[in-house]
Amino acid sequence: MATQHSRSAARIMMAPAVILLLGWMLIPLTMTLVFSFKRYLPLRGGDLGWTGFDNYVRFVSSSAFWPSVQTTLIIVGGVLIITIFFGVLLSMLLDQPMWGQGIVRILVIAPFFVMPTVSALVWKNMFMDPVNGLFAHLWKAFGAQPIEWLSDLSLFSIILIVSWQWLPFATLILLTAIQSLDSEQLEAAEMDGAPPLSRFAFIVLPHLSRAITIVVLIQTIFLLAIFAEIFVTTSGAFGTRTLTYLIFQRVLESQNVGLGSAGGVYAIILANIVAIFLMRIVGKNLDT
Amino acid sequence: MARSVTTRRKTINTAVAWAIGFLIFFPILWTILTSFKTEAQAINDPPLFLFFDWTLENYAVVQERSDYMRFLWNSVIIAGGSTVLGLMIAIPAAWSMAFVPSKRTKDILMWMLSTKMLPAVGVLYPIYLLFIQLGLLDTRTGLTIVMMLINLPIIVWMLYTYFKEIPGEILEAARMDGASLKEEILYILTPMAIPGIASTMLLNFILAWNEAFWTLNLTAAKAAPLTAFIASYSSPEGLFYAKLSAASTMAIAPILILGWFSQKQLVRGLTFGAVK
Amino acid sequence: MYLKNALRAVTALTLITTTSAFAETITIATVNNGDMIRMQGLTEDFTAKTGHTVEWVTLEENVLRQRVTQDIAAKGGQFDVLTIGMYETPIWAANEWLVSLDDLPAEYDKDDILPAMRAGLSHSGSLYAAPFYGESSMIMYRTDLLEKAGVTIPDAPTWGDVEAAAKAMTDKDNEVYGICLRGKAGWGENMAFITTVANSFGARWFDENWKPQLDTPEWKEAVSFYNNLLNSYGPPGASTNGFNENLALFQQGKCGMWIDATVAASFVTNPNDSTVADKVGFALAPNKEGVDKRSNWLWAWALAIPAGTQKEAAAKQFIEWATSKEYIELVASKEGWANVPPGARTSLYENPEYQKVPFAKMTLESINAANPDSPTVKPVPYVGIQYVAIPEWAGIGTAAGQEFSAMVAGQQTVDEALAKAQANTAEEMEAAGY
Numbered sequence: 001m002a003t004q005h006s007r008s009a010a011r012i013m014m015a016p017a018v019i020l021l022l023g024w025m026l027i028p029l030t031m032t033l034v035f036s037f038k039r040y041l042p043l044r045g046g047d048l049g050w051t052g053f054d055n056y057v058r059f060v061s062s063s064a065f066w067p068s069v070q071t072t073l074i075i076v077g078g079v080l081i082i083t084i085f086f087g088v089l090l091s092m093l094l095d096q097p098m099w100g101q102g103i104v105r106i107l108v109i110a111p112f113f114v115m116p117t118v119s120a121l122v123w124k125n126m127f128m129d130p131v132n133g134l135f136a137h138l139w140k141a142f143g144a145q146p147i148e149w150l151s152d153l154s155l156f157s158i159i160l161i162v163s164w165q166w167l168p169f170a171t172l173i174l175l176t177a178i179q180s181l182d183s184e185q186l187e188a189a190e191m192d193g194a195p196p197l198s199r200f201a202f203i204v205l206p207h208l209s210r211a212i213t214i215v216v217l218i219q220t221i222f223l224l225a226i227f228a229e230i231f232v233t234t235s236g237a238f239g240t241r242t243l244t245y246l247i248f249q250r251v252l253e254s255q256n257v258g259l260g261s262a263g264g265v266y267a268i269i270l271a272n273i274v275a276i277f278l279m280r281i282v283g284k285n286l287d288t
Numbered sequence: 289m290a291r292s293v294t295t296r297r298k299t300i301n302t303a304v305a306w307a308i309g310f311l312i313f314f315p316i317l318w319t320i321l322t323s324f325k326t327e328a329q330a331i332n333d334p335p336l337f338l339f340f341d342w343t344l345e346n347y348a349v350v351q352e353r354s355d356y357m358r359f360l361w362n363s364v365i366i367a368g369g370s371t372v373l374g375l376m377i378a379i380p381a382a383w384s385m386a387f388v389p390s391k392r393t394k395d396i397l398m399w400m401l402s403t404k405m406l407p408a409v410g411v412l413y414p415i416y417l418l419f420i421q422l423g424l425l426d427t428r429t430g431l432t433i434v435m436m437l438i439n440l441p442i443i444v445w446m447l448y449t450y451f452k453e454i455p456g457e458i459l460e461a462a463r464m465d466g467a468s469l470k471e472e473i474l475y476i477l478t479p480m481a482i483p484g485i486a487s488t489m490l491l492n493f494i495l496a497w498n499e500a501f502w503t504l505n506l507t508a509a510k511a512a513p514l515t516a517f518i519a520s521y522s523s524p525e526g527l528f529y530a531k532l533s534a535a536s537t538m539a540i541a542p543i544l545i546l547g548w549f550s551q552k553q554l555v556r557g558l559t560f561g562a563v564k
Numbered sequence: 565m566y567l568k569n570a571l572r573a574v575t576a577l578t579l580i581t582t583t584s585a586f587a588e589t590i591t592i593a594t595v596n597n598g599d600m601i602r603m604q605g606l607t608e609d610f611t612a613k614t615g616h617t618v619e620w621v622t623l624e625e626n627v628l629r630q631r632v633t634q635d636i637a638a639k640g641g642q643f644d645v646l647t648i649g650m651y652e653t654p655i656w657a658a659n660e661w662l663v664s665l666d667d668l669p670a671e672y673d674k675d676d677i678l679p680a681m682r683a684g685l686s687h688s689g690s691l692y693a694a695p696f697y698g699e700s701s702m703i704m705y706r707t708d709l710l711e712k713a714g715v716t717i718p719d720a721p722t723w724g725d726v727e728a729a730a731k732a733m734t735d736k737d738n739e740v741y742g743i744c745l746r747g748k749a750g751w752g753e754n755m756a757f758i759t760t761v762a763n764s765f766g767a768r769w770f771d772e773n774w775k776p777q778l779d780t781p782e783w784k785e786a787v788s789f790y791n792n793l794l795n796s797y798g799p800p801g802a803s804t805n806g807f808n809e810n811l812a813l814f815q816q817g818k819c820g821m822w823i824d825a826t827v828a829a830s831f832v833t834n835p836n837d838s839t840v841a842d843k844v845g846f847a848l849a850p851n852k853e854g855v856d857k858r859s860n861w862l863w864a865w866a867l868a869i870p871a872g873t874q875k876e877a878a879a880k881q882f883i884e885w886a887t888s889k890e891y892i893e894l895v896a897s898k899e900g901w902a903n904v905p906p907g908a909r910t911s912l913y914e915n916p917e918y919q920k921v922p923f924a925k926m927t928l929e930s931i932n933a934a935n936p937d938s939p940t941v942k943p944v945p946y947v948g949i950q951y952v953a954i955p956e957w958a959g960i961g962t963a964a965g966q967e968f969s970a971m972v973a974g975q976q977t978v979d980e981a982l983a984k985a986q987a988n989t990a991e992e993m994e995a996a997g998y
Contacts, residue, residue, distance in 0.1 A: 006388050006469070007388055007390070009384070009388075009469060010383075010384030010385075010387075010388035010390075011384070013380035013381060013383060013384040014380070014381045014384050014385065014396070016377045016380070016381070017377050017378060017380075017381035017400070017440060017444055018381070018396065018400075020377065020437060020440065021400055021403050021437065021440060021441065024403060024437045025403045025406065027414070027418065028406065028411035028414040028415055028418075029406065029411070031411075031413075031414035031417070031418075032410055032411055032414055035413065035414070041955070041996070042637030042638070043637065043655060043659065043955030044955055044996075045659070058995055062991060063984070063987060063988065063991070064963075064988075090308065093301065093304060093305055093308070094305065096297075096298075096301040096305075097298050097301065098298055098301040098302040098305050099298070099302045100302065100306065101305075103309070104305045104306060104308075104309040105309075105551065105555070106548050106551060107309035107310065107312060107313040108308070108309050108312050108313075109547070109551060109554075109555075110312070110313050110316055110544065110547070110548075111312060111313075111315070111316070112494065112547070113494060113498075113540060113543045113544045113547040114316065114498070114540050114544075115497070115498035115500060115514070115515060115518070115539060115540065115543075116498060116500055117500045117515055117518050117519070117522075118518055118536045118539055118540055119315070121518070121522055121532060121536065122315055122318075122319050122532075122533075122536060123315065125528075125529060125532065126315075126318060126319065126322065126529060126533070127315065127318075129801070129809075130799075130800040130801030130804075131739075131799060131800060131801060131813060131818065132331040132333075132529070132812070134318065134335055136800075137333050137334060137335050140333070141334065145800075146800055146801075148800060148801040148803070148804070148973065150801075150804050151801065151803040151804055151969070151970075151972075151973035151975075152973060152974075152975075164312070164315070167312070168312075172554075172555055172558050173558060173559065173560060173562050174562075175555070176555065176556075176558065176559045176562060177559075177562045210561075210562055211562035214560045214561065214562050215562075217401075218442070218560065221401065221404045221405060224405060224407075225405075225407060225408060227408070227409065227500075227501055228500045228501070231626075232522065234749075234804075235626070235748075235749055235750060235962075235966075236749075236966060237748075237749035237803075237965070237966040237969045237970065238803075238966075238969065238970055238973060238975065239970070239975075241966075243407075244407050244408075244409055245409075247407060247409045247410050248409040249959065249962065249963075250959070251409060251410070251412065251413060252409075252412075252630050252633070252634060253630075253958050253959045253962055254956060254958065254959025254960075254992065255633065255637060255955060255958070255959075256959070256995065256996075257413050259995065260409075260410065260413075261410065261413070263410065264407055264409070264410020264411065265410075267407040267410055268405065268406060268407065268410070271402075271405035271406075271407070272402060272405065274405075275398075275401070275402050275405055279398050279401075327837075331812075331816070352605075353601060353604065353605075353622075354620075354622065412634070413634075413638065416634065416638045416640060417638055419640075420638060420639065420640050420641070425640055425641075425642055426642055504627065504631070505631065505634065508591055508593070508619075508621050508631075508635075508642040508643060509591045509619035509620070509621050510619070512621070516621075516623070519623045519624050519627045520596045520622040520623055520624065521596070521624075522596075522624040522627070523596075523624055523625075523806075523808045523809075525597055525598045525807070525808055525811055525831060527812050527815065527816075527837065528808075528812075
């Protein structure tokens with residue numbers, strides 16, 4: 001039973017983390033909120049006074065807004081589906097007895113160590129380039145017309161690049177979960193003559209649900225913020241402009257800090273809707 | 289009890305797993321190979337795999353143009369510093385959340401995570417102005433603090449889930465024996481928590497090392513880490529695949545090697561409470 | 565041995581103390597183009613002459629623009645010398661963000677800077693950035709392919725000539741594409757080129773009342789022509805090709821023609837990098853028959869000093885060094901005349917050594933053919949040929965560039981792209997309060 005003493009000690013121990021994060025959240029957030037109600041154009045002299053909700057109206061009524069929300073959700077959703085689907089398969093495979101398991105595991109987790117800028121550059125130039133890329137060489141070797149990945153399949157290409165980076169993370173978490181699965185339970189089911197698919201559906205998958213939720217939560221946080229992959233590959237062209245990227249264009253390319261800040265506020269709202277939704281599920285799954 | 293498997297099944301497993309592992313690793317391998325080619329060989333059709341004249345020229349060119357060690361050192365300091373600082377702040381917080389939970393613990397945890405949802409591009413301008421005021425632009429201190437703050441929620445959460453798995457009875461027993469709070473943390477909790485802490489440390493180091501938005505936007509010359517180093521090779525004039533590959537290899541090699549050596553630790557603790 | 569080392573240490577020490585009174589370390593932000601990389605390699609000469617040391621921040625063009633604009637707009641003071649273009653200079657100078665360079669010493673010979681460059685880098689009569697190199701655009705073509713195809717390109721061709729030559733040279737089975745053009749989205753990428761095409765078809769971005777004009781027939785004709793040319797005779801993936809991608813293609817011998825910056829001439833004729841170095845010819849950028857404007861653009865990468873830097877004197881010394889006649893001679897002595905930074909100084913083009921360089925004459929003619937004060941057939945309220953010198957242009961141009969890029973990729977029609985670009989431009993102009 002926790003005593004009064006240990007409660008106050010606990011509070012003191014938590015204080016630095018809470019205070020720091022509160023500051024990190026509130027200070028920029030307040031400044032962003034202030035900017036978002038201003039006409040703030042650094043190239044035209046900076047702060048040009050209050051404008052009420054103009055920036056908010058303008059940001060949403062811009063023809064780029066809804067497509068960017070849609071793009072954001074497609075990228076996040078696409079990456080989640082791919083990494084979890086292949087993550088489950090891969091972790092089940094890695095759980096099987098084999099020779100050189102350690103080396104395979106090293107190979108599989110390697111992409112996680114590559115910085116996003118580098119992976120975007122490598123994929124864009126050395127694989128997806130329609131003339132000199134490796135895929136183009138491969139396609140030509142089979143007599144096919146090389147695919148123009150980043151323009152014709154732009155969203156898919158970005159999802160592919162990001163999935164490659166995050167598949168190791170999903171696989172690792174799912175692998176630790178699978179390893180904790182009671183193998184006797186599986187064997188018993190096998191003895192009873194349950195086919196592999198239903199063994200997977202009724203024993204493995206429920207066991208993994210918790211791990212999957214966690215993968216979804218953590219990856220979503222990171223995926224909502226992806227930037228380098230888009231900046232390097234398409235710069236937002238060909239329908240790959242996410243909400244984050246749209247804000248970047250407003251703040252840094254157009255140098256309209258007010259408008260961009262309003263966009264930032266919308267992004268925070270969107271992120272929190274996603275977060276609440278996720279935390280409901282996670283919260284349920286995390287209760288022990 | 290080990291499951292008995294036929295050799296045949298094991299062979300198939302091995303073949304499939306190695307093939308997939310190779311496929312996933314291939315982009316990195318290809319980058320490393322290309323870094324040893326000349327620019328003309330790098331775009332040769334058909335592609336050259338192993339049989340070309342291996343050269344170190346690209347590395348020499350990259351090193352001559354930019355002082356790699358300086359970028360590397362900045363990366364090490366920033367990633368390392370933010371990790372140590374983050375752990376110092378996160379361990380007590382996670383400890384108290386795990387062992388003295390209150391009704392609001394879960395809410396606080398979720399709130400912490402939600403601070404990570406603040407879009408960086410949206411707050412760049414405020415942070416930039418703030419950094420000017422505080423004189424933190426282009427300093428390793430400033431960047432270390434930012435890296436620590438953006439990763440703190442993940443660290444706290446990871447440690448919290450790990451600490452929670454440590455059975456409370458052991459602590460109870462220690463307390464009965466008259467152990468103080470300090471002793472409890474130092475002699476009982478810490479040894480049990482080391483795998484989790486090690487794994488958290490590694491994950492945080494990797495995340496800080498690879499972060500490319502703040503590190504690029506808040507630095508100029510003095511504190512620029514490897515993410516800035518790469519930005520000067522991204523699309524220069526003329527053929528550049530080989531030089532880009534060399535620069536890329538230099539940027540990812542340290543973390544790749546660290547990751548490989550410590551992958552056991554990383555894997556062991558990377559559960560985020562996924563296992564129950 | 566020991567004595568010798570000690571002596572050396574003492575001399576080194578005295579050297580440090582004598583220079584340290586003036587020696588400063590300046591931070592310079594620059595772009596990762598070949599000429600700047602070369603300048604970086606020659607820093608020692610500057611240090612030897614002035615005692616100042618230099619910290620380089622070399623970034624890819626888009627990253628550089630973003631970093632430098634962010635820093636100067638927020639007054640971050642991270643850099644002592646900035647590498648900026650003709651677009652930024654007058655806007656930033658008007659905001660009093662740059663230090664005037666009028667007081668450079670007489671031996672720097674400011675009057676030697678090409679008039680077009682000086683005009684583009686000045687604001688109300690004062691010079692605010694010194695051109696490191698300047699460029700226009702021109703046609704670079706493969707003499708051997710042209711001969712094989714049995715066509716010619718005159719020195720001052722029309723778009724009709726260009727299309728005919730592109731058609732004749734295209735041989736897709738052998739990966740030879742008649743023409744390579746910019747398709748990659750960005751105001752400094754495809755929009756630079758498309759805007760010059762539009763100029764040469766008689767179009768303009770805005771009328772005298774700042775009304776966007778992308779819904780006019782001239783724009784439609786220009787963009788349709790560009791789209792058709794690139795899709796019929798261009799390389800695959802043209803919608804993601806910018807300057808660097810096209811340069812690589814041309815150097816590999818995959819382009820019959822390439823219309824782009826005049827500085828590319830020294831790269832495509834350099835036998836170390838280019839497989840077609842001895843087979844390149846040059847011609848003026850084309851125009852449409854009967855239109856009195858050629859599609860030449862004008863651009864300079866220039867060095868400027870942000871107002872408020874603590875090291876203004878040292879920064880000026882650097883600019884003086886890097887854009888001087890002596891610097892050009894230094895590069896010539898080390899790398900040959902073909903590799904000196906072009907397009908900045910009149911004296912360079914009067915130098916008999918430089919006149920032997922095959923692309924020198926056409927570069928100068930192209931630069932002289934461009935006039936940023938009168939870029940279009942019809943009158944306009946702005947300056948700038950391939951850009952519009954207003955703060956909103958970067959945003960407008962990039963958004964429009966993305967629409968045209970998607971058009972080249974076949975994802976939308978010419979009409980759709982123009983309509984979207986027009987709508988977005990009107991939106992942004994309204995937001996800016998025009």
